[in-house]
Amino acid sequence: MSTCITYAGTPSPRPPDGGAREPIMARAEPGTEREPGGKPRICFVAPTAWPILAGSTEIPVVGGAEVQQTFIARALVQRGYRVSMICHDYGQPDRVVVDGITVLRAHRPDEGLPVLRFVHPRMTAMWHALKRANADVYYQRTADVLTTLVAFFCKVHGKRSIYAAASDLDFVPGKEEIDLGRDRVIYRYGLRRMDRIVVQNPAQSRECKRVYGLDSTLIPSCCVPPQGAHHDRRGYVLWVARMGPSKRAEMALEVARRLPRHRFVIVGGPGDGGEAQFEAMQREAARLGNVEMLGFVPFAEVDTYFDGARVLLNTSTHEGFPNTFLQAWARGIPSVSFIDTASREDGEPVTSIAKEADLDDAAARVDRLMTDDLAWQQASQRCVRHFRRVHSVEAMLTGYEHLLAGLSR
Numbered sequence: 001m002s003t004c005i006t007y008a009g010t011p012s013p014r015p016p017d018g019g020a021r022e023p024i025m026a027r028a029e030p031g032t033e034r035e036p037g038g039k040p041r042i043c044f045v046a047p048t049a050w051p052i053l054a055g056s057t058e059i060p061v062v063g064g065a066e067v068q069q070t071f072i073a074r075a076l077v078q079r080g081y082r083v084s085m086i087c088h089d090y091g092q093p094d095r096v097v098v099d100g101i102t103v104l105r106a107h108r109p110d111e112g113l114p115v116l117r118f119v120h121p122r123m124t125a126m127w128h129a130l131k132r133a134n135a136d137v138y139y140q141r142t143a144d145v146l147t148t149l150v151a152f153f154c155k156v157h158g159k160r161s162i163y164a165a166a167s168d169l170d171f172v173p174g175k176e177e178i179d180l181g182r183d184r185v186i187y188r189y190g191l192r193r194m195d196r197i198v199v200q201n202p203a204q205s206r207e208c209k210r211v212y213g214l215d216s217t218l219i220p221s222c223c224v225p226p227q228g229a230h231h232d233r234r235g236y237v238l239w240v241a242r243m244g245p246s247k248r249a250e251m252a253l254e255v256a257r258r259l260p261r262h263r264f265v266i267v268g269g270p271g272d273g274g275e276a277q278f279e280a281m282q283r284e285a286a287r288l289g290n291v292e293m294l295g296f297v298p299f300a301e302v303d304t305y306f307d308g309a310r311v312l313l314n315t316s317t318h319e320g321f322p323n324t325f326l327q328a329w330a331r332g333i334p335s336v337s338f339i340d341t342a343s344r345e346d347g348e349p350v351t352s353i354a355k356e357a358d359l360d361d362a363a364a365r366v367d368r369l370m371t372d373d374l375a376w377q378q379a380s381q382r383c384v385r386h387f388r389r390v391h392s393v394e395a396m397l398t399g400y401e402h403l404l405a406g407l408s409r
Contacts, residue, residue, distance in 0.1 A: 039079075039080060039081050039082070039404075040081070040135075040136035040137050040160075040404055040407065040408050041081070041082045041083075041084070041134070041135040041136045041137070042073075042076060042081055042082070042083050042084070042135055042136070042137050042138075042139060042404070043083075043084045043085065043086065043130070043133040043135035043137070043138045043139065044069050044072075044073050044083070044084070044085040044086070044101075044139050044140075044141075045085075045086050045126075045130070045138060045139065045140040045146055045150055046065075046066055046069045046070075046085055046086065046087060046140075046141065047086065047087055047088045047106065047109075047126075047146070048061050048063060048066055048087070048088060048109075049066040049069055049070055049085060049087055050087040050088060050090050050092060050103065051066075051090065051298070051299070052066050052067055052070050052299050052300075053070050053073075053085065053087070053098050053099075053101065053103065054092065054098055055300040056090075056298065056300070057298040057300055057301060058298075059090055059298075060269060060296050060298075062242065062296075062298065062299045063142075063242060064166065064320065064321075064322065064323045065141045065142045065164075065166040065320075067299060067323050068141065068164075068166075068221055068222070068323065069085070069139070069141055071222050071223065071224055071393070071396075072139075072222070072396065072400065073085060073101050074099055074100070074101065074224075075222070075224075075393050075396065075397050076397070076400065077099065077100035077101060078100075079397060079401070081404075082102075083100065083101045083102070084101065084102040084103070084104060084133045084135060085101050085102070085103050085104070086103075086104050086106055086126065086129045086130065086133060087103055087104070087105065087106065088105075088106055088107065088108060088109045089105045089106060089107055089108045089109075089111070090108075090109075092105060093105070095132075102133075104129045104132055104133055105129070106125045106126050106128075106129045107121040107122060107125040107126070123149060126146065126149060127149065127153060130149075130150070130153045131153075131157075135159065136159060136160065136408070137159065137160045137161070137162060137404060137407055138150050138153070138154055138159055138160070138161050138162070139161075139162045139164065140161070140162070140163055140164070141163075141164040141165075141166050142164075142166040142167070142170075142177075143166070143167070143169070143170045143176040143177060143178055143184075143187050143191075144178065144183075144187060145178075145183050145186045145187055145190075147163055147186075147187050147190035147191055147194070148186050148187060148189050148190025148193075149190070150163075150190070150194075151163075151190040151191075151193040151194050152190070152193070154195070155193065160195045160196075160407045161193075161194045161195045161196070162194065162195065162196045162197075162198060162403070162407075163190075163191060163194040163196070163197050163198070164197075164198040164199075165197070165198065165199045165200060165204050165208075165216075165320060166200075166320045167318065167319065167320045168201075168203055168204055168207070168318045168319065168320060169318060170204070170320075171204060171207035171208045171211050171212065172207065172211070173188065173211060177246075188212075191212065191214075192212060192214070195407060196217060196403060196406075196407060197214055197215070197216040197217070198216065198217050198218075198219050198403070199216045199217070199218050199219075200218075200219075200220065200221055200320045200321040201218070201320070201321055201341055201342055202218065202342050203342065204216070204320070205218055217399065217403055218399075219396060219399035219400060219403070220321070220390050220391050220395060220396065220399070221320075221321045221323065221326060221391060221396070222326070222391050222392060222393050222395065222396035223323065223326035223327055223330055223387070223391060224393060225303070225327065225330040225331065226303050229303060229306070229307060229330060229331050230307050230331055231306075231307070231309060231310065231331045231332050231333045231380070232307065232308050232309065232310060233310055233373075233376070234310070235308045235309045235310040236262070236263040236264060236265050236308065236309055236310065237255075237256070237259075237262055237263070237264045237265070237309070237310070237311045237312075237313050237366055237370065238264075238265050238267070238305060238306065238308075238309035238311070238312050238313065238328075238333075239252040239264065239265070239266045239267065239268075239312075239313045239314070239315070240266075240267040240268060240302065240305070240306075240312075240324045240327075241267075241268045241314075241316070241322075241324065242268055242269070242271060243268045243269060243270050243271050243274055243277075243278060244271035244274065246316055246317045246318060247268070247315065247316050248315040248316065248317060249266065249268065249281060249315065250277075250281060251315040251359060251362075252264065252266055252313055252315050253266075253281060253284055253285060253288065253291060254359045255313060255315075255359060255362050255363045255366060256285075256288055256290055256291045257288060258359065258360070258363040259290075259363055259366060259367055259370075260288070260289070260290050261290075262290065262366070262367070262370050263290055263291075263292070264290060264291045264292070264313075265291075265292050265294065265305060265308075265309070266281075266285070266291060266292070266293045266294065267294050267295075267297050267302060267305055268295070268296065268297075269295050269296030278295075281293065302327075303327070306327050306328060306331060306333065307331070309328070309333055310333065310369070310370060310376070311333065311334055311335070311336060311366055311369045311370055311376075312324060312325070312328040312333050312334070312335040312336070313335070313336050313337075313362070313366060314335060314336070314337040314338070314339065314351075315337075315338060315362075316337075316338065316339055317338070317339075318339065319339055319341070321341055322337075322341075325337075325341070325343075325350075325351065326387065326391050328383070329350065329383035329384065329386060329387040329391070330384075330387050330391075332380040332381070332383055332384045333380070333383065334351075334352065334369050334376060334379035334380055334382075334383055335350075335351040335352065335383070336351065336352045336354060336362060336365045336366050336369065337351045337352070337353060337354065338353070338354050338355075338356055338357070338362065339353070340353050343386060343390070344386075345382045345383075345385050345386040345389070346382065346385075348382060350382055350383055350386045352365045352369065352379065
């Protein structure tokens with residue numbers, strides 16, 4: 001998806017095929033004060049969200065937390081909220097509006113000298129951007145030292161803060177997806193000082209209360225499927241993720257090995273330091289013959305691969321709530337997974353849950369959905385009903401508007 005640059009207020013063009021519209025971009029003017037009694041101004045502290053928000057196909061960055069923040073920010077704009085977002089410097093203008101969201105530029109992802117850059121430019125540039133945003137509520141998602149920076153900034157300046165969990169491990173001390181022990185300690189300090197905590201599933205809520213003694217608000221993740229999104233009942237088994245140890249992409253190859261008559265499509269590039277494993281998997285996929293490994297695909301283009309799928313496979317050890325589930329369920333594509341997100345419809349799990357690390361069980365579940373049309377149809381209908389009831393934009397907005405109203409009071 002290319003970026004459309006236009007004046008603010010100009011209608012967004014729609015592609016001739018009826019696809020998703022391109023983002024409107026315009027130079028932004030400095031913010032003004034909120035009118036008494038008006039809706040609070042929201043700032044999303046989302047350093048790596050720019051490629052997704054702008055629909056970039058050139059920057060190899062994508063993550064579930066960034067996708068969710070983009071969905072939420074756009075939906076709040078549509079409800080009349082003034083929304084800003086702080087992102088890394090990827091070469092975009094210093095201050096620009098995308099789809100009604102004022103994007104403020106912080107520092108380059110790799111800017112500064114090792115060790116010293118922890119303070120400058122990372123903390124200093126982000127603090128300056130937080131001031132420039134001049135918001136009433138600051139929203140930060142994922143376990144990170146930024147959690148503490150945002151919490152401290154809000155306490156100093158009389159603002160309100162929201163922390164949103166992105167993984168079940170966010171509330172498991174020692175297992176947070178943070179590299180350095182120092183940074184994990186800093187993150188926990190800030191988490192305890194956030195005004196509100198948002199979780200994605202009941203397990204996160206229980207752990208937040210058990211470990212930190214903190215209450216939380218459950219607001220389900222949402223998804224906005226592009227116009228014309230669909231599935232293919234004659235399609236393939238799809239696996240999509242940013243590859244890393246917790247995603248266990250090698251298990252997708254093992255399931256494919258057990259099901260040679262079915263085609264598998266694997267989407268996702270190697271994580272940091274994972275190039276050797278990725279290349280080894282490519283060689284193995286070539287030997288199997290029924291697996292196509294595509295590598296990294298920009299978020300703006302990944303929907304094409306969902307449109308061609310019949311079943312989604314997830315092999316992660318843990319998640320928060322996978323956006324891929326929502327992208328699949330919105331299309332009526334059933335999923336097979338080793339994790340249980342506690343998603344239920346008519347008392348039945350929405351995803352087919354395989355026994356942990358049992359590849360034979362996972363393969364049997366995939367095979368049934370690929371060959372049994374009645375089982376597939378029932379699972380497909382259950383996915384669509386659950387998505388519309390729980391994970392629509394309206395359901396998400398109801399939760400956030402209630403949360404923001406409480407913070408304003």
